[in-house]
Amino acid sequence: MAEANARPRLEVHDVTKSFGAVAAVQGVSFPLHPGEAHALVGENGAGKSTIVKMLAGVHRPDTGTLRVDGVDVDFAGPADAKAAGIAVIYQEPTLFPDLSVAENIAIGNQPLTRLRQIDRREMTANAERLFQRLGVPLDPSRPARGLSIADQQLVEIAKALSAEARVLIMDEPTAALSAVEVERLFAVVRSLRDEGAAIMFISHRFEEITALCERVTIMRDGKHVATELVAELSVDDMIRRMVGRDLSALFPKQDVEPGEVVLEVEGLSREGVFKDISFSVRSGEIVALAGLVGAGRSEVMQAVFGVDPYDSGTVKVHGRRLRKGLPRAAMAAGMALVPEDRRQQGLVMELSIERNVTLPRARKLARLGLLFGGAEREAALTWTQKLQTKLGRLSDAVGTLSGGNQQKVVLAKWLATGPKLLIVDEPTRGIDVGTKAEVHRLMSSLAADGLAVVMVSSELPEVLGMADRIVVLREGRIAAQLTRAEATEESVMYAAMGQEVSV
């Protein structure tokens, strides 16, 4: 076997990385061999992107080492990783839109004339040579702005080639590509691999992994699960190892007889983002939107709430059609949205807890247009107590709370408006297990009180435990609608990844 006779080109050895209290990666090790494509798989949030960023020199591992050709390396920044021959192609290509394609390839390493000026002719010729080698007809002199994602990725690969990278890391390069484009990308990657480059490939699509990779490393919750030859694993094995964990009694959804229809979404489309989305939510029901990152889950709910526009379709609340693009109308109709990114969209970190809780209702609480402390404090107190938020004083800045308690403040903020429909986007991202259970208990009791809940979540166990119904999105379309009885980890994952269901 390759392991025995070849020294790995790059070795990740027992690395750990934490962000605040959240351990993103814990004790992960795997080798990348020259001439081999190595897949890295795991659920959303398993720590794959953190590994990529460590290899790229963006993050430094807290403990553990990276080895290139058997020598320990310590990357102080992306420039060091580049110098060590590691090229990274990110999920979102990182080109400079205003510069020409040739310049993008050559940046930082341009051929110079004797006067130390950039030799544009040589630079363009270089780019042309690279494109010829890759077999793509791109014009080196055009600006990178306006290139399709597929073409941008090819430019990134050309960049890696021009830097003579010996390790090529690709973070979900195929997420936004069509089948034809994927095939062409793979042809290029295979030829690089055959020339001796070590490839690391991250993808959620198993058919791509089996088509391209020899070896696979599976991660779960930041931990290393297994590194095996792809040929020795079936897709079922991989999925089981990715999601396999104790479901236990962490997700106590009470059974509720659903009431009248609260939200009705019909044929909602937005060009290039999602298409033909229809579903309904009844009071007392928790409906989960599941799917991979980039499947359009958050985008759909943002459009429903009126934050983003949509091109066609209707949104009805209690049978009344909602005007699009007006969050205020959505709020007036009884909707509340708890966004995914607390720091950016949900809270004003510098303001006090009470101010944050009462923000959406400030107008109602104000007398003669002025806010007095009393009413604010009272409202904030009621809700923070109901949600068992651990806090010092209500006048402390929200930024001083832990992630879980911040999330409770966001929930309190919206629950205080007395909504009929609550939309929560990744309600438990980045919070610890104990608080997670509390948030779940809370959502469940809210539903029992007749609230309709739409939950966008990447965490399968949460989706399976909490939801009465699951709408699985894939690439902007509804791939499946599953009832609680039909849903299993496998069926949701299969639908999200576009595989036929084998059960």
Added chain:
Amino acid sequence: MTVTSDRPTPTDAPLGTPAPKRFAGLLKTRELGIVLALALLVAYTAIDNPRFLSGQSIRDNLLNTAILAVMATGQAIVVITRNIDLSVGSVLGISAFAVATMMSNNQDLPMIVALLAGLAIGAVAGLLNGVLVRYGKVPALVVTLGTLYIYRGITYSWAGGSQVNADELPGNFLTFANDSLLGIPWLVLIALVVIAAGSVMMRNYRIGRELYAIGSSPAAAELAGIKVARNLLSAFVISGALAGLAGVLYAARFGTVDAAAGNGYELNVVAAVVVGGVAVFGGSGSVWGAALGALLLTVIGSALAVLDINQFWQQAIVGALIILAICADRLVAFRIARSLRKRDAHV
């Protein structure tokens, strides 16, 4: 249970279609647009009053443009990196006052010493701006607004209401503004050298392209391993140094320097840069475009005087030009974004 497993139909767009070519063309014509506007303005004014094209008039226009163009060169470099330097007017003031004081106290100093002193004073001021922006992680708008007041305050407390008068300055310093080499005034010559050097640096040298890259996508620049800190500091030092140089030119041209020299210049400079086609969001535009912007603004001012139009209109016209320039930027960006969204539609 319903499972739809249809693959998305591939878009099959031929790769590398030159759709955005016309955008590239449009961007290139930004400078051409200014030249055209300038030609129209000059032609119209000259028909009304042929003396507008006389040697003296042209000379005055160029002299008036020189100082603005030198500062616009530095500002363009900073704006291209998606930053801004609002302190240039104050840097001009402190440099003008310092150099004038130095020259009046040492009558025998050669002109080159004055120029170098101005450059050095400005470079130090620019370095402070850059350090605060990069290492203080404060937006450039705020930092340079702060240093605008600080540098001006230092000048005021130093001058204490006094001024350096023309009769205190050495003769060679004063005649410098009017002397010429081969018929071209030194001031204009210096401005041309600065513009040419700035253009070549931004076009043909690594640092220039990296500055464009930083402005085009700051995050990508970090990931690409570009030395962002060093480059940003350089940009601010250049802008400061050129403002310092402009201070010396100012002192030489006007002879009388008090603590208020260059008050409010920063807005003219930013206006010239924006009108000259440098995108306020960084990444595109050119130094010579900014210099053309400076020329256009100056010529508008003098043309309005010649056409006997109320000077108050000048400010309104400059304002309209700025808005027009920004609208053009936004229009291009919007159309590109839309075409991108359509092209990459995968659903």
